Amino acid sequence: MEQGIHWETDFNNALERSKAEGKFIFLDFFNPQ
Amino acid sequence: MDAVTYPNEKVYDFMNKYVISLRVPADQEPLSTDFNVQWTPALLILDHNGQEHHRTVGFMTGEELIASILLGTGNAYFNNSQFQEALACYDSIINQHPDSDSVQEAIFQTGVSRYKSTNDPIPLKEAYQKLNDEYPGSQWAKRAYPYRLIQ
Secondary structure: OOOOOOEEOOHHHHHHHHHHHOOEEEEEEEOOO | OOOOOOOOHHHHHHHHHHEEEEEEEOOOOOHHHHOOOOOOOEEEEEOOOOOEEEEEEOOOOHHHHHHHHHHHHHHHHHHOOOHHHHHHHHHHHHHHOOOOOOHHHHHHHHHHHHHHHHOOOHHHHHHHHHHHHHOOOOHHHHHOHHHHHOO
């Protein structure tokens, strides 16, 4: 199994997964530069 | 975060198990404006409706991040009146991350959650006593100060 965090990058996908999996969302706004 | 915190095995195991991890650039609109992002890293806990329940700004170690996520998810449950689920999160902070910066708020919230789920005010006084004994003069001991008078 691949190591590391399984990041979502799409907000709506994260909302859908949150509903389906019953988990809260951890949202990291990072510095893109 | 990328160099130290996220590569930590304890961190990614915890995050992959307990939350949906979402990462977006701080300048990505409309999210940046919607969540009023002014500095990075801005680390938020959201529910499935996109409602924010917890936020920190700035670097965190792995241990602090895990405790902070537990606090945020606990507060999200608390805000939804799911007090037993909230208490499980706060208990994890108190018992497994006792040296974290999140523990004082977890003690405070334990008292409030126990009160709201039972209508027994004694847990509020117990929270004050624990905060005053272990963290005298702290922000959360001060916030709990009125509870010392509960009989």
